[in-house]
Amino acid sequence: MDAVLKALADESRRKLLDQLHKSNGQTLGELCGHLDMSRQAVAKHLGLLEIANLVVVVWRGREKLHYLNPVPLQEVYERWVAKYERHRLQALSDLKTGLEQDKNITR
Amino acid sequence: MDAVLKALADESRRKLLDQLHKSNGQTLGELCGHLDMSRQAVAKHLGLLEIANLVVVVWRGREKLHYLNPVPLQEVYERWVAKYERHRLQALSDLKTGLEQDKNITR
């Protein structure tokens, strides 16, 4: 989970995910074409995405094909969106109460 | 969006969010109690959460109350989960096809 959120924290890695979203199964070379940095830099980013299990690779001869794996995103959703969404209205209510208390005191 | 994902990338900041989820509207001093670091370090983390708009603050006298704002999480969901979820089965299918192609070639 930590690896997934850290992987998503970088703009270049998010671009790579979007690139694979547009066209799944691209090689390292193809993915390099979309980013303005060296092949090795792109490979490092892809390495982090692999560690986070957001990207799965398949070797075809000397080519490394990269595929999206959206499952970890689903886990992020459950842990960091759904859980908080359930209490969404409550949170806004808490804030409102806080504001009102503030008003009473500073009056 | 970038600020939100970067804010979520750090374990300490995620702990702070969970802490506020348990008990909304805590002061800086209270939040410090849960993390093993200096008050200033916690304040910095909260500053990033504020910039990401995940936390909203209300001043009550000399105390700074911190409230959760789950809205940015919802935006993360729409941009980075729902969008990918829609093509989830397709992505798995792409991967399977890739594996089969690989098999045919290496055979």
Place this chain on the structure above:
DNA sequence: TTTACATGCAACCAATTGGTTGCATAATAC
């Protein structure tokens, strides 16, 4: 009206991160 409390600001430091370059290896094309 002192004293204590809650917080902010800023300088500094070590570790991590995002990038580079150079060289090595394995698969395909000629």
Place this chain on the structure above:
DNA sequence: GTATTATGCAACCAATTGGTTGCATGTAAA
């Protein structure tokens, strides 16, 4: 078989990050 292509590995570097400490400021309590 030789050249070319696709990738990996490792050392290195600058910028960012996560943390510290010291001091300043404003609010509340004695």
